[in-house]
Amino acid sequence: MQKLRRSPALMLGLAGLAFFVVLGIVAPFIWTDRAETLTDQTHLAASAEHWFGTDALGRDIFARTMVATRLTLLMCLATTAIAAVGGIGFGAAIWVGGPRVRALGQRVIDVLISYPSVIFALAMVAILGPGVGTSIVAIGLATCPAFARLTTNLAASIAGRDFVSTARLLGVPPSRLLRRHILPNIAEPLLVLLSVAFTVSLKALSGLSFLGVGVQAPDYDWGAVLHKGLEGIYLNPWPALGPSLVIILAGLSGGLIGDGLAAAVNPAAGRKRGYRAKVEALTSVPAYDAHDEDALAVADRLSVVLPDGTRLVDEVSFAIKPSEVLGLVGESGSGKSLTAMALAKLLPDDLTAVAGTLKVGDLDLNGRPPAGRLATEIGIVYQDPSASFNPTLKLGGQLTETLRKHGGASRAAAAEQAVGQLAAARVTLPEQRLKQYPYELSGGMRQRAMIASALLTSPKLLIADEPTTALDVTVQAEVLGLLREANERDGTAILLISHDVGVISAICDRVVVMYAGRIVETLPIERLRAGEAEHPYTHALLAATPTLHSPVDEPLSSIPGRPPHPAGRPAGCAFASRCPLARQQCHDELPVLTVTDTGATACHALHWDKEVLA
Numbered sequence: 001m002q003k004l005r006r007s008p009a010l011m012l013g014l015a016g017l018a019f020f021v022v023l024g025i026v027a028p029f030i031w032t033d034r035a036e037t038l039t040d041q042t043h044l045a046a047s048a049e050h051w052f053g054t055d056a057l058g059r060d061i062f063a064r065t066m067v068a069t070r071l072t073l074l075m076c077l078a079t080t081a082i083a084a085v086g087g088i089g090f091g092a093a094i095w096v097g098g099p100r101v102r103a104l105g106q107r108v109i110d111v112l113i114s115y116p117s118v119i120f121a122l123a124m125v126a127i128l129g130p131g132v133g134t135s136i137v138a139i140g141l142a143t144c145p146a147f148a149r150l151t152t153n154l155a156a157s158i159a160g161r162d163f164v165s166t167a168r169l170l171g172v173p174p175s176r177l178l179r180r181h182i183l184p185n186i187a188e189p190l191l192v193l194l195s196v197a198f199t200v201s202l203k204a205l206s207g208l209s210f211l212g213v214g215v216q217a218p219d220y221d222w223g224a225v226l227h228k229g230l231e232g233i234y235l236n237p238w239p240a241l242g243p244s245l246v247i248i249l250a251g252l253s254g255g256l257i258g259d260g261l262a263a264a265v266n267p268a269a270g271r272k273r274g275y276r277a278k279v280e281a282l283t284s285v286p287a288y289d290a291h292d293e294d295a296l297a298v299a300d301r302l303s304v305v306l307p308d309g310t311r312l313v314d315e316v317s318f319a320i321k322p323s324e325v326l327g328l329v330g331e332s333g334s335g336k337s338l339t340a341m342a343l344a345k346l347l348p349d350d351l352t353a354v355a356g357t358l359k360v361g362d363l364d365l366n367g368r369p370p371a372g373r374l375a376t377e378i379g380i381v382y383q384d385p386s387a388s389f390n391p392t393l394k395l396g397g398q399l400t401e402t403l404r405k406h407g408g409a410s411r412a413a414a415a416e417q418a419v420g421q422l423a424a425a426r427v428t429l430p431e432q433r434l435k436q437y438p439y440e441l442s443g444g445m446r447q448r449a450m451i452a453s454a455l456l457t458s459p460k461l462l463i464a465d466e467p468t469t470a471l472d473v474t475v476q477a478e479v480l481g482l483l484r485e486a487n488e489r490d491g492t493a494i495l496l497i498s499h500d501v502g503v504i505s506a507i508c509d510r511v512v513v514m515y516a517g518r519i520v521e522t523l524p525i526e527r528l529r530a531g532e533a534e535h536p537y538t539h540a541l542l543a544a545t546p547t548l549h550s551p552v553d554e555p556l557s558s559i560p561g562r563p564p565h566p567a568g569r570p571a572g573c574a575f576a577s578r579c580p581l582a583r584q585q586c587h588d589e590l591p592v593l594t595v596t597d598t599g600a601t602a603c604h605a606l607h608w609d610k611e612v613l614a
């Protein structure tokens with residue numbers, strides 16, 4: 001509810017709807033007499049006594065509009081209910097019915113949805129005759145396909161999720177699967193459609209009555225009042241304008257509710273505003289490493305912040321020199337990917353990067369760098385080669401897109417460059433690959449193609465986020481070799497993210513160790529390889545990493561406990577509760593990064609008797 005309260009559109013829409021509901025309840029008690037008593041004061045213009053004038057039978061049109069509120073809202077409600085129950089029911093039934101029923105059902109929905117609902121409703125009215133009941137059923141049924149399609153589409157997207165697969169594996173029958181696992185997970189978009197359907201029904205029902213085939217006398221809804229008001233519109237516009245205005249206001253309320261609900265159920269929507277006020281000022285602690293004048297990429301006190309002010313990444317500072325391979329290592333959730341994505345300006349909408357300096361070359365990432373330069377100067381290789389490419393497009397188009405869009409290359413020149421880069425990345429049959437879809441390549445081949453794609457624009461910085469995690473060991477080694485080769489051949493600086501110390505040791509020059517969103521140590525790779533880290537967390541990571549020399553009969557060391565969530569980081573060292581060396585000071589005071597001969601470490605133990613770390 002807190003989320004809903006934050007949406008002004010929703011609140012305004014709900015206030016509007018509440019007004020009309022109250023009006024619908026009280027209006028018939030107040031205005032029925034004026035609305036239905038025939039008088040000889042016919043076709044009067046709008047005046048203080050008759051705000052919207054009078055009709056051909058001398059009835060007050062304002063009073064009729066007010067009284068019609070109840071019937072109009074009740075009809076909209078009934079129509080929406082029919083559409084929702086029928087549509088969701090149909091969508092759910094064909095989803096449960098198995099693949100054949102689903103395919104057939106979806107065709108039926110596609111056909112039904114292609115006909116405008118008012119045409120469908122008119123056909124029904126022609127068969128059943130006009131009236132309140134017919135209008136409700138006609139518009140309700142005509143709106144069903146929209147619900148049915150959303151239900152099947154959403155159910156299909158949820159059906160592929162792991163928890164549904166697990167339930168299937170456990171033999172949960174489809175109807176129960178739908179009830180317990182699928183419908184609760186698709187309720188929010190359906191709710192949004194519900195409010196949209198309410199507005200659509202209002203328009204359609206009013207339209208039918210306006211055409212004279214909806215509500216019939218002696219009943220009247222807003223559309224019927226509008227129908228009568230149209231008779232003398234050139235002499236007296238208010239009998240038509242008044243009811244139209246009310247229909248527009250009610251429709252607007254429904255629309256605002258739909259927009260507000262959509263924003264409220266989308267966690268990324270509407271959150272950005274005001275976040276900066278919640279971010280505390282940057283600390284004045286000098287950023288270790290970030291002042292290197294020759295550095296290619298600099299992150300100085302970079303924080304990644306949630307709208308509520310939680311720092312998922314908390315003031316990390318590092319610099320990457322040209323031609324350097326910097327490793328970012330840490331357990332899952334330590335903030336590695338967010339740090340890298342901040343550097344590529346690819347954070348999700350609900351997250352914000354705040355930094356003293358954030359730049360790659362002369363590209364200031366704190367500002368609004370031109371999209372073309374971002375796309376060409378920073379390359380990215382993701383973890384999952386199967387998700388890195390769009391499965392519906394051939395590789396050729398995807399590989400050459402940036403070159404053509406931002407580099408101004410012709411189709412032929414871009415293709416030639418792509419072939420060359422694929423060959424350099426040891427993708428076999430490079431020309432042929434351009435005509436293939438991503439799924440036609442093996443996982444390793446796809447990752448090589450991804451690396452080729454990222455290097456095509458000769459980026460200054462290549463970000464490789466767990467580039468080998470999804471690959472088997474031999475392909476892993478080849479992919480790491482390719483990255484190192486690009487680095488040595490073209491001087492591309494690389495930020496390599498991994499939770500695997502072994503991968504980091506294999507190709508990096510220097511390593512930054514992250515824990516719970518902060519840097520705990522930076523050190524040259526030789527020291528990491530020699531096991532000469534300063535921080536107990538780095539030691540623990542090393543001890544948990546298998547090597548060829550690890551005794552097979554001894555279990556690997558593991559780090560007991562779990563890192564704290566960024567929102568619940570303790571006042572002192574975040575690693576203290578898991579640290580074998582922790583003293584009271586560690587729980588009370590946050591250790592700052594202390595520069596050592598070869599790097600920097602944030603650990604109180606550094607200042608104690610050296611032997612405790614031995």
Ligand SMILES: Nc1ncnc2c1ncn2[C@@H]1O[C@H](COP(=O)(O)OP(=O)(O)OP(=O)(O)O)[C@@H](O)[C@H]1O
Binds near residue numbers: 331334336499
């Ligand atoms: N959009 C988001 N909204 C809220 N929290 C997020 C969001 N993205 C990431 N987080 C949280 O931020 C923290 C850091 O995430 P990040 O993905 O950077 O970790 P990581 O070290 O790369 O881990 P992994 O190796 O598992 O990807 C985690 O606690 C994660 O749950």
